[in-house]
Structures are given as structure tokens and as C-alpha cells.
Amino acid sequence: MASERKILIVDDDIDCREQVSMILRGYGYDVITAASQAEGEEILLRTQPSLAVLDLMMEEMDSGFVLCHTIKKLYPDLPVILLTGVTAATGMSFKTQDARARRWIEADVMLDKPVRPEELRNAVAKLLEA
């Protein structure tokens, strides 16, 4: 079913958006893109993708978290991958095993930027099979 393979990509960086799109299209997924949290929310109100890939920092430092929260409220079963350049920029890691932090973050998978094609493909495939 085509609708099962539609992925929403939200990132304010044009190149990251392009790259994630190319990777996912290359693996046969349909993609819809948005360049901001607001634009992402707008799309989510009229269509339900099968997975979302969000950048963490957009208009605000935590746009990705907020959008992730919105998604889980609208579609609790929609898997979310959160991309973050924060590790590279600050040395901070959100890839924590701490259960409380994981609940708070809500994303199903967190991946570091720059995104590696294989890693992204594997994460998407795993979440869509589940």
C-alpha cells in the first residue's frame, strides 16, 4: 500500500531536507517535505504519513520535540525519527537509555546528523515493519 510508505520530512535546512528525501526516495518511499515546524503541523492536519523524520532545532531550539509531541497526540502510533546535530555541536547526547528521558522525548529513534544513508534506511525499515 502506497500510503504505508509515505514519509514526512521536516527540516529547515534545505540540504538536510534534500539529502533525507533523496535517501528515502532511493529506497522507494514517497516523501512529503516541510521547512518548518508550522508547515509540518499544517501538513499533519490534512494527511497522515506513515512515518515522520524531524530535525530537532528549527525555528526554536526544541521545535522537533514540540512537533514530535503534536504528532504523538494526533497519531499515537506514528513512528518518529528525530535528527539532531546537537551531539556534533555541543558534545551533548540525547541518545540516552534513561527511561524517564526517553518518555519525555517521545521520539522512537534519534539519529545524529549528518545522516548516514544506511543508518536512516535501517531505522525506517525497522519502524515500519514493527
Added chain:
Amino acid sequence: MEYTLNVLVTDDEMGMREGTARALAHFTTRFEELDAVVSYTVQTAASGEETLALIEEIQPDILLLDYKLPGMSGLDVLAKIQDRVREMITVMITAYASLETAITATKQGAFDFLAKPFTPQELRAAVRKATNQLLLVREAQRLAEEKRRIRFEFISVLAHELKAPLNAVESYLSLMKEQPPNADPDMFKHSVARALVRIQGMRKLIFDLIDMTRIESGTMVRKLAEHDLTALARAAMETQEPLAAARGITLSLEAPQPVPAVVDRTEIEIVLNNLLSNAVKYNRDQGSVTLRCERKDGAVVIEVADTGIGMADKDVERLFGDFVRIRNEKTSHIEGSGLGLSTVKKIAGLYGGQVAVTSTPDVGSVFTFSLPDA
């Protein structure tokens, strides 16, 4: 700002200690230029040993130190507190104001002398002078710290700005290397095109940085000579013409007569190129850019008006800072270093001139660069 400074008075004569404490107890002094009002709390010590212990304990701001003490002398105390001379001002109190003593004590970090016997007025004058010195030293330290902080921030932002295009290019290259199975044949071409755009952006950043450091460090030898600004403006417009034409943007120059001014040619070229390239970059397709160059109200004025995306008042306020880029949906596809306008502002400063902007979102912006008519 109101400050209360700790004063430690060391004298072996009790009468001196008490008299000094009394004279300072209700003394308040004002420093207009530093916007400071200072009052004092006083503690006393009768010996050198007691003084050293109290310095550790109360960390005084000002030490009034008797030269002649039983046991450990005033000079011995000074020798032991060498490492504190930056935070604490020491005034030596002495009845034997010989030149030799003065030199020795000054070498050991004493700031001033007060000769015994002294009146309460003389004491207060000495304390006021010491306070002034202390406040100046602290202000200088604060400024140095601020400068270090700004420099550090600048470097960390710069590192981030240089890393971003590198990451993008690297990602495009790895994407080309590990092509997904059903990759679009155009993917390759598109990746190369975007990688080149990012590399050009990085080069622009590096060039802007070179311009900026040259101007800031003052190492660029300025060649001030008379130039016709309209001729420089015309040349700068020709440089931007291909980029403008590609998007149907019209460039026009409104300069009815030559505007000769004594300037450094390179600096004015940097200004014109930055203002014009911004006016093109942030314009809409089929828009226009108008450059006016004239002598007005005792100043030389270069005005660049565009019909672009404009910006909100809150963005205008911070526009001329280092690495400031107005980031929103309208600008996300536009490359820029965030150094161009801060450099323009620095150049204006070199001439005692200024740069200003008025802007309306979705209508356009007008940048005005003016130099006092030399």
C-alpha cells in the same frame, strides 16, 4: 551602583585604629564618571600577623597599613600579599616618609602613602583616591573579561558556520558514494550542484572574514584618496549585474553628478558589494534595486533600496551584529555569511559615519550608508 568596601586598618596604636575607623564609619563618596556611590566598613588589626590572618578572612578591598609595626613590619606584610595587589589596594601609613621607604613600598605593590599625623580629611582623601583606583582596575578587568568572552563566542560561532557547509558537502558525497538502489538519475547532478553552492558559500564566508579581520585589526594599510563614488557604484553594479539579470531584477543608479570623496577605495568597494549583493539576494524575482549616491546635509550618502522580502523591526535591531542572519522561511534558501553588514558597519565607523536601515516586510528595505563630508 552602590558599593560597600571593606577597609582593614593596621596600626599598633589603638588611638590611631579607633580614630581611623571613626573617620570612615559614615563616610560616603561618589564617583560620577563611574556611576558609583561607595561607603565603607572598617576592621582593624594591631600587628602584621593579625593583618595577614584578617586578609584571608575578610578579603579587604583597601588596606591602610602602618609602616612601623612591632615584630613583622609593614614592608614584611606587603611582601607576603604580593599576589593580592590586583584585588586589594594598599595605602602605607608612615611617619618616616623617606624617599627610600616610598620606593621600596611602591615596588612591593603599595599604591599610595599617607603621612602621620593626618587629619580625617586627609585620610578620607587618601581612601577616596584608593577607591577610585580600585574601581578603575575592576572596570578594566571586567572589560578584558568581556572582550575574552566575545572573542570566544565569535570563534565558536565561526567554527559552527564553517562546519555547516562542510557537513552538507560531505553528506552529498557520501550519498553519491552509497547510492540507494532506486536513486533518481538526477540525484547525482543535483547533489553536485548543491555541494558547489555550499562550497561557494563557505568561500564567501572566508573572504568576508578576511575583509573583516583586516579592518578590525587595522593591519590593512588604508589608502585615502579622492574617488568618485558614483564611478565606484557603477562598477559595483556591473559586478552584480549577471546575478540580478538571472532573476529578472533591474539595477538602476540614480546619481545625477559625480560625488567625489576622500575614501579608501577597497573599503567602499566592500560596502557597495555587500549592500548590492544583499539587495539582489533578498529581492523577489523581477524586482528592482536602486542605488542613489549624493551629497546631502554635509554628508556623502549611498542609499540602496530593494523591493525584496524586507524584515521585521525585531530583526532590524540586531542586523548589524557578527554572524547575524535573519532566519525564516523566506530566507532559508539564501546563502550568506552573516558578516557582510557587520563589516559595512565597521567600515562606516572608520569614517565616523554610519549605516542604517528602514524596512517593511514583503515590500523592501532601504540601506543608507553615510560618511561625514571630509
